[in-house]
Every structure is written in structure tokens, then in C-alpha cells.
Amino acid sequence: MRFRACAIAAAATAALMTPLAASAASAAPTGCTASEADIYAAPGEVTGNPGELLACREVKLSNIPGDVPMKAWKVRYVSTDTKGAKNIVTGTVAIPTAAWTKSGSRPTVAFNPGTLGSGPQCAFSKQLAGQYVDMYEGGNLQLFLKAGYAVTATDGVGYLDGQVHTYVIGANAGHALLDIVRAARLLPGGSLKPDGKVGISGYSEGGAASLWAAQLASSYAPDVNVVGAAAGGVPGDLKLVAKQLNGSAFAGFLADALVGLNAAYPEMPFNELMNDAGKRAVADVRKNCLYGTLAVFLGARVENYTKDKLTLDQIYKLTGPGGVTWSDVVDRQKLGVDVGTADSAAKYKIGFPVFQYRGWLEEIIPHETEDATRAAYCKAGINTTWKNTYPTEHLSTDWGAAGDVTNFLGDRFEDKPVKSNC
Incomplete structure (x- = not known):
């Protein structure tokens, strides 16, 4: 970035090349005993590597319907902002208590919510725990959890005391979404393994975050085994x-x-x-x-x-x-720019299938930008599944497509082939 001194950029690059899991594990809290105030406290000086778990607190997620048996935590973790500086982000981790009986380690869905607002009370982690109710995606998470998948749901950047949410800032969102997966694997009492497959999901604001995480995964978080991403209602431009x-x-x-x-x-x-x-x-x-x-x-x-x-x-x-x-x-926040396949020379390499979708009656995000993002991915040769036939407007598409999103990511976790419909 033009505003970063060379020395700071070099330091940030060096930090990203450090063996993250080993470094973060050594600093992980020994128990999830943080207070509510600890989770959302102002950042102060930020140390540690991206994905380092700084604090955790066990919670009940009263706004996920269906009483799915699970353990859940609020988490505070290290990430990286759009200028390459370390920052601190909050979020939620939920793991079903039922044993994972399919092959491999339990997979994780990294989830970014749709627009919730910028007030401190709006943080997804607070709303999932019933401290405030102005959100609408508890049912989406229920589907993932019922399928046996863990969920790591980032709040996104800017919900600490004294901050404001950096809404639709691409790198901030993508980094935070990838780093909460790393942090979840360090939870005392958690059970997620480093080899677990990861699917990325989000709609609207979350859809933009999902594609940014997909674009950044190979360069920023090669240790996170992303196998698919689903993104709907995407404000690409x-x-x-x-x-x-x-x-x-x-x-x-x-x-x-x-x-x-x-x-x-x-x-x-x-x-x-x-x-x-x-x-x-x-x-x-x-x-x-x-x-x-x-x-x-x-x-x-x-x-x-x-x-x-x-x-x-x-x-x-x-x-x-x-x-x-x-x-x-x-x-800089525009999606689909300089993207390519894993073996390309593109800045943003995507080596896994992507599902993009929108409602036929979409009235908030212009069709032109959603269609253009899909077209850019197709032109770049990225394995892209596209669906725009939901008979729904913007908000209801989030719910209307939830089953398809769960199935798409479930197929990726099982290594089922998918053919692009570009």
C-alpha cells in the first residue's frame, strides 16, 4: 500500500511467513474464562500472529434455532487489516457435540454474516448469544451445524470498544474470515484439527467477504484447507x-x-x-x-x-x-480483478470450486455487478457454479438458497466433483 513504510511492510510479510500454528498455540489461553468486557475491549498494542487466539468465553447461542447440541464460544483473535497491520477481531465458534462419523476430521464452515449495522451492539457474536436481536441468519447456521459441520462466524473488523465496523472493506473481511478458522483450532476444550476441510460462506456483505476470503486464501492462509466457497447477493463493484x-x-x-x-x-x-x-x-x-x-x-x-x-x-x-x-x-474493494486458477499468474489464485447466486427479484444490489463478478470468475477459468433463478428478492434469497449452500459445501467436504456451468 502507498501509505505503508517499507520497514512495516517487510515486518508484516515476515510475520505471515512464520509457522503460524506453532506460534499461536504457544500463546493460546489455557481456559475460556474471559469476561464479556475482555472479549470486546479496545485493542491497545496488538501482538501475535494472524489467527492467534487471544481470549475466549463459552456461551449459549440462543438465536440459533432448533436446539442443536453444541459447544460454543465467543473468541477474540489476531488478524491483519487492509494495510498489512495487525488488528484484533471478535467472533463465534460453534462445534456440534455429536461425534463426527464421516471420513477425515470434522470440517468447518467459515461464515460472514450479512449486513447487521455498525453499532457496537450489532456484532454477530452478541446477537447469536441473544444480547440484541436485529439479525436473520441463525437458521443458516443451524443447517451447517445439523449437518455436523463446525461454524466459525466472524463479526468482522470494528466491533471492539471505541471502534466502528469497516463495512465492505475487502482485505479486512477476507483476512478476518480466514483467521477465525485458525483461532478456532486453538480453543481450550475445542476439537477442530488443522487438517479439517474448510468451506466459506456468506451473503450480501457476507458474500463479498466470502469471495475476498476465497481470493486471499492461497496467499494469506495456505495452512487453511479451503475446498469451496459460496457467495450470494455480492456487491462486487x-x-x-x-x-x-x-x-x-x-x-x-x-x-x-x-x-x-x-x-x-x-x-x-x-x-x-x-x-x-x-x-x-x-x-x-x-x-x-x-x-x-x-x-x-x-x-x-x-x-x-x-x-x-x-x-x-x-x-x-x-x-x-x-x-x-x-x-x-x-x-480496491472490487471483486473479480486479477483472479485466476491455482496454476495461473494472477494475483488472487483460487484452486477450489465457487458457488455464486442471486435472486431473480433482487432489488438492492444491481444485477449488473453480481453478473459481472460471476463473469469475471468464469473468464478466469475458476470452477464456478452460478444460479440466479431463485424466485426471491434480496433478503429472502439468503434463506431461499441456504439449502443449496449447505449441499454445495457438503459435496466439497466429500470431494465430490462439480462441473462449472459458466
């Missing part, structure tokens, strides 16, 4: 999505994205652009969850929140340190 959201009934998603971009790239112009309404808008994003944010920003337009009535196109042209524009920053 944030500029196309922003254009559609601005002034719409779903402008709250755009508000989350703008505040999330500022959280990840605080050196770029942002706060100084705001008028009084803009300052209140940032405060609203930082305190609300999904439905509250959508209500507050119903029909909102970004032009009304800056002193100079800036349009999205004008904001993209604004520059930060080194002449980097907001356009450059947003384009």
Missing part, C-alpha cells in the same frame, strides 16, 4: 452499488459503507467535508443496527451531508496522501 443506493429506500447501506471506508482509511478526506447533518449522520451510523440505519436514512442522498453538496462522483475525485483518490480506494 461498490461504485455501481452506491449509485443505485443513493436516494433509495436502502440508502442506509450506503451510509454504512461511507462510514466504514472512513474507519479503514482515516487519512482520506471525510470529517472535514461534513455539514451539521453529516456529523449527525455519522453518529447515527455508529449507534444503529440494520433496521435502525435503514429507517434513519430512508431516501437519503449523500449530497445533503457535505458542506459543498458533493456528489458521489465529486467525492471519488478527492485526494488524500500521495495523491490517492477516493476512487482508487473504492476500486
